[in-house]
Amino acid sequence: MTTQLSPDRIPVIAGIGEIADHPKDLAQGLEPLALLEQAVRRAGADACPTFIEEIDSLDVVNFLSWRYRDPEKLLAARLGVTPRHCQYGPVGGESPIRFIHEAALRIARGEVSVAIVCGAEAQSTATKAARAKLELPWTPFATDVPEPKRGAAFQKPIAGQLGVARPITVYPLYEAATAAHWGQTPRQALAESGVLWSRYAESASNNPNAWSKRAFEPREITTPSPDNRLIAWPYTKLMVANPSVNLGAAVLLTSLAKAREVGIAEDRLIYIHGGASAEEPRDFLSRDQFHQSHAQNAVLETIKTMVGGDGRAFDAIELYSCFPVVPKMARRTLGLGDDVQPTVTGGLTFFGAPLNTYMTHAACAMVRKLRDGAKLGLLYGQGGFVTKHHALVVSRTPPQGALSDDVSVQAKADAAYGPVPPFITEASGNGSVETFTVIYSGRGEIEHGVVVLRTTDGARTLARVPAQDQATLAFLTDMDRSPVGTHGTISTAADGVLEWRAA
Template sequence: MSKTSLPEDRIPVIVGVGEIVDRPADIAAGLEPLTLLEQAVRRAEADSGAKLLGELGSLDVVNFLSWRYRDPEKLLAARLGVSPAHNYYGPVGGESPIRYIHEAAQRIARGECSVAAVCGAEAQSTATKAERGGITLPWTPFASDVEEPKRGAVFQKPMAVKLGVFRPITVYPLYESATSAHWGQTPREALAESGRLWSTYSKVASENPNSWMKKALAPDEITTATADNRLIAWPYTKLMVANPTVNMGGAVLLTSLAKARAAGVPEDRLIYVWGGASAEEPRDYLVRDQFYESHPQNAVLKAVMDLVEGDGKKFDAIELYSCFPCVPKMARRTLGLGPDVQPTVTGGLTFFGAPLNTYMTHAACAMVRKLRDGGKLGLLYGQGGFVTKHHGLVLSREAPKAALSQNTSVQTEADRAKGAVPEFVTEASGKGKAESFTVIYKGNGEVEHGVVMMRTEQDARALARVPANDAATLAHLLNMDRTPVGTLGNVVTAEDGVLEWRVG
C-alpha cells in the first residue's frame, strides 16, 4: 500500500481504462462515435472493478470530426444516466486528452468532484466507406447546422494557404528540415533516424491488441517511396504520417484515493497523477521565431522532468506524440534521451491509428496498463496544431509526495525563450536564404511544387514557390547528402504575383 501524508480524498488516481476498436464486416453495422464513447466509458468502469459511474461529477469529451452531433457531451451523459456538474466538449487539439485528464485530477484535488471520466472516439473508417458507397448510416442524425470547428487555413496567412502549406502534412516538414539541419544531420541521416524511430512505433503497435495496424515494419519499408507508400510532402511518405481512418474509442476513469479504497479498487490497479505542464505557440506558425525547436515544448518537457529530479531517464515508460517524426525527435532530445529511445507504449498515430484528437486517450490507457504491469514512472506528452499546443503529464504507480499543483501553465518560461520574430512579407527581390522547405506531391507521385520558407536580404520572412518544372532547384532541395537549409537562392516574382526561389 502506497504511503502518503496527503488527505486521501484529495489525491487523484486513475482507476479504470477502457478501449474499443470496431471493425464491422458490414458498413451499415459500424458503431457511431457516441456508441463507441459509451462503451469505452463502461469498459473503464468495469476495468476499475467498482461501481463508480453513478457518482460521475466530471465528464470531458474529446472533440471528434468523423460525425457531427449537437451537444455530444449531453447525449453521452444521458446514455450513461448521469448529470455531471462539469460536462464539457472541447475544441480541436491532439494534446486535449492529456489536458482533460490533468484538469479532472485537479478538480478531484480541489474537492469539486470525486469521480471523473475523460473519453474520446472516432468512426472515420466507417463514415468514409459509407460516404463512398452511398450508404446511409443508422446513426444519430448528422447535425449539419452545427458549425464545424475552426482548423488549419482559418489561422494562417493567405500566402501559406495559396502555396498549400496550411495543413499538418505540409507544415510539419518545415520543422523536419529545419531541425535536422540545426542538428547537423544530412537529409539522409535525418530520414534514417525517422525510419528507425517509426519502426519502433510499428513494433509496439504490432503487439497492442487495440491497434488498427498490427504489422512491424523495417525502417526502409517506412521511408522508401513506393506505389503503396507514396511521398506526400517531403520527406514524409504515407507510412510516416497519422492514419485517421479508424474506428475506436477510449476512456479514462479517475477518482480520489479515498473513494477508490472505499470502493474496493485493488491497490495494484491505482495509478497516481503526479502533475504536468502546458504551453503553446501562436496558431499562425509564420509568426514564430524559428523552426528548429519549440520553446513551449521545451518548457513543458523541462517542467515534467522537474517532477522526477530533472532527469528524463527516470521515466520507465514514455509516450511521445507521433503525428510526424520531427515531434518525438525534438522531444527526446529535450528529455536527454538517445536515438535508441523507446518512444511509445501505444504504437503511434501511423500504426496504432490516429482517431484524430483522441489518440492520447488511448496512450493514457496503454500507459496505465504499462505502469500496473511493473513500471514506476510514466510520461504522457501530447501536442496539437502545428507544434502549437503542448501538454505533459506524469503518472506513477507510487503515491506523490506533494499535493497536485493547480498551476499548469509554463507559458512564461516558453515566452521568455522566444527570440525576435521576423516580419512576414509577400514582396522581395535579390537573394533569399532558405530557412526551411518542403516539396508537395500529387497523388500520382509527381511533384506539385516546392515551397521554400526564406529570409530576405532585409531578414524578413517569406514563402516562395519552386515550380515543378524547375528541375535544378528541386534537385538542390532534394539532395540527400547536403541540406539546402541555409543556402542562397535568387528571388523572383512570378506572373501570378507569387515569389519564386531559384538556385543560382
C-alpha cells in the same frame, strides 16, 4: 496554490476502456457516440461498475468524423448521468492529457468524485460509407453546427494558397530545419526517423487495440514505393498519421479514498504526479524559427525537473507521434538517446490516429504498462502545428507532495523567444532558405516545392518552386546536403506568387 494531501483529495486513474470497431458490414459500424458509450462502460467495468452512475465530471474530446449538437450531453443521457462538469472540448491533440490533468485537479480540490475523459472517431466507416453512397443509421448529422476552427484557420492566406496550411505540409518544415540545426544530412535525419518509427510499429504490433498490427523495418517506412508514396518531403505515407480508424477510449479517475472504499486493488491505481502546458503562436509563420519549439522545451524541461532533472528516470514514455520530428525534438529536450523506446501505444501511423483523441488511448496503454510493472510514466501530447503542448507524469506510487494547480509554463516559453522576423508577400533579389518541403499529388507526382525564405533585410516570406524547375527541386531534395541556409533568386510569377530558384 496547492491542495492538501489526504486520501479523499489524492486523484488516481482507476479504470480504462477501449474499443476498436472493424465492422464486416458498414451499416453495422458504430457511430462515435456509441464508441464513446462503450469505452466509458468498459472503463467503469475496469474500475467499479457503480462508478458510472456517479460520474460528476465528463470531458469529451473533440472529434471530426461525425457532427453532433452537444455530444457531451447526448453521451451523459446515454449513461444516465447529469455531471456538474460536462464539456465537449476544443480541437487539439494534447487535449486528452490536459483533460485528465484538469479532472485530477477537480478531484484534488474536492469538486468532483468520479471523472471521465473520453474520445472516439469512426472515420473509417464514415469515409467508406460516403464512397459507397450508403446512408448510415446514425444520429442525424448536425448540419447546422459549425465546424470548429482548426490549424488552417489561423494561417496567412499565402500559406493556404501554397498548400502549407495542413499538418502534413507544415511539420516537414520543422523536419528540414531541425535536421540542419542538428548537423544532420537529410539522409541521416531520414534514417533516424525510420528507426524511431519502426519502434512505434513494433509497439503497435503488440497492442491488441491497434488498428494496424504489422511491424515495419526502418527502410520499409522511409523508402517510397507504390504503397508508400511520398506525401510531403521527406515524409512517406508510413511516416504520417492515419486517421481512417474506428476507435474509442475512456479514462476514469476518482479519489484514492473512494477507490479504496469500493475495494479496488492498490496495484491497479495510477497516481497523477503533475504536469505542465504551454503554447506557440497559432500562425506558424509568426514564430522566431523552426528548429525548436520554445513551448515544447518549457513543458518538457519542467517535467524533467519534476523527476530529478533526468529524462531517463522514466521507464515508460509516450512521445506524441503525428510526424517523426515531434518525438525527435522531444527526446533531445528530455536528454534521451537515439535508443529511446518512445511509445507504449504504437503511434498515430500504426496504432491509428483518431485525431484529437490518440492520447486518450495512450493514457490507457500507459496505465496497463504501469500496472504490469513499470514505475514512472510520461505522457506528452501535442496539438496544432507544433502549437499546443501538455505533459503529465504518472506513477504506480503516490506523489510526495500535493498536486499543484500551477500548470502553465507559458512565461518560460515566451521568455525564450527571439525576434520574430516581419512577414512580407512582395520581394525580389536574393533569398536564403530557412526551411522547405516539396508537396506531392495522390499519384506521387510533384505538385510544387515551398520554401520559407529570409530576405537580405531579414524579413520572412514564402515562395513556390514550380514542378518544372527540376534543377531547384533536385537541389532541395539532395539527400547528402541540406539546402537550409543556401541562397537563390526570388521573382514574382504571373499569378502574383513569389517563386524561388537555387543559385
